[in-house]
Amino acid sequence: MTSPIQTVAGDTAASEIVGRFVQEGIGSLVVTHSESDDIEGIVTESDVIRQVAMGTDMDAVTASAVMSTPVVTIGADEPIATAADEMRTHSIRRLPVVADGNLVGIVTTTDLTHYLPRLRQTLLRERPSA
Amino acid sequence: MTSPIQTVAGDTAASEIVGRFVQEGIGSLVVTHSESDDIEGIVTESDVIRQVAMGTDMDAVTASAVMSTPVVTIGADEPIATAADEMRTHSIRRLPVVADGNLVGIVTTTDLTHYLPRLRQTLLRERPSA
Numbered sequence: 001m002t003s004p005i006q007t008v009a010g011d012t013a014a015s016e017i018v019g020r021f022v023q024e025g026i027g028s029l030v031v032t033h034s035e036s037d038d039i040e041g042i043v044t045e046s047d048v049i050r051q052v053a054m055g056t057d058m059d060a061v062t063a064s065a066v067m068s069t070p071v072v073t074i075g076a077d078e079p080i081a082t083a084a085d086e087m088r089t090h091s092i093r094r095l096p097v098v099a100d101g102n103l104v105g106i107v108t109t110t111d112l113t114h115y116l117p118r119l120r121q122t123l124l125r126e127r128p129s130a
Numbered sequence: 131m132t133s134p135i136q137t138v139a140g141d142t143a144a145s146e147i148v149g150r151f152v153q154e155g156i157g158s159l160v161v162t163h164s165e166s167d168d169i170e171g172i173v174t175e176s177d178v179i180r181q182v183a184m185g186t187d188m189d190a191v192t193a194s195a196v197m198s199t200p201v202v203t204i205g206a207d208e209p210i211a212t213a214a215d216e217m218r219t220h221s222i223r224r225l226p227v228v229a230d231g232n233l234v235g236i237v238t239t240t241d242l243t244h245y246l247p248r249l250r251q252t253l254l255r256e257r258p259s260a
Contacts, residue, residue, distance in 0.1 A: 081250050116210065120211055
């Protein structure tokens with residue numbers, strides 16, 4: 001996973017989110033409550049693209065208005081394969097990672113893809129050599 | 131991989147591409163020459179987001195103006211792990227698949243993520259049970 005996770009407040013303008021996507025080289029921002037830090041939603045590149053298709057003025061809408069909800073999360077101690085299954089089940093590419101009720105990172109299809117060759121090598125190496 | 135691959139001509143307006151992303155539930159379109167079918171570039175969600183950040187009028191720019199080049203491709207008979215390595219090396223999430231000089235599909239980080247649990251099971255099953 002990638003950590004720390006990047007978050008944003010619900011009243012942030014969509015245009016600011018787009019700017020952060022580009023400047024920080026990220027594809028999503030988790031929307032959290034400014035005081036409780038509770039997860040309220042997630043704004044992804046696809047959410048922004050959908051607004052662009054509708055001709056939305058990005059300065060005129062907030063994170064809360066364009067975010068996807070509810071957010072599917074995964075526990076920090078869950079296996080990689082479970083993360084992959086959750087992404088397929090929910091047709092999503094990003095899973096915020098939670099430990100002890102706190103947001104600790106995010107795992108994406110890109111993270112799992114980068115891990116794939118290593119997974120293969122690890123499993124092959126673990127085979128009994130006989 | 132996903133096939134057939136979705137393509138678009140270089141003179142297509144970016145706004146039309148955004149509309150296809152949403153309607154077809156895709157995150158990229160390969161730009162091909164209208165006569166030769168040669169690959170000219172690829173327009174991804176990230177390319178569009180970059181234009182949004184610059185305040186570009188999507189009706190006023192074409193696929194050729196916003197696409198990424200050169201396009202990294204992979205042979206249809208290459209192993210999954212090679213596709214994953216290529217994506218990591220080039221920091222990309224999509225690889226058009228080529229066979230006999232023709233574009234036959236596209237493999238994405240989402241495809242590889244969906245394959246990961248199966249890869250794990252296959253490798254574990256192949257282990258000698260002794």
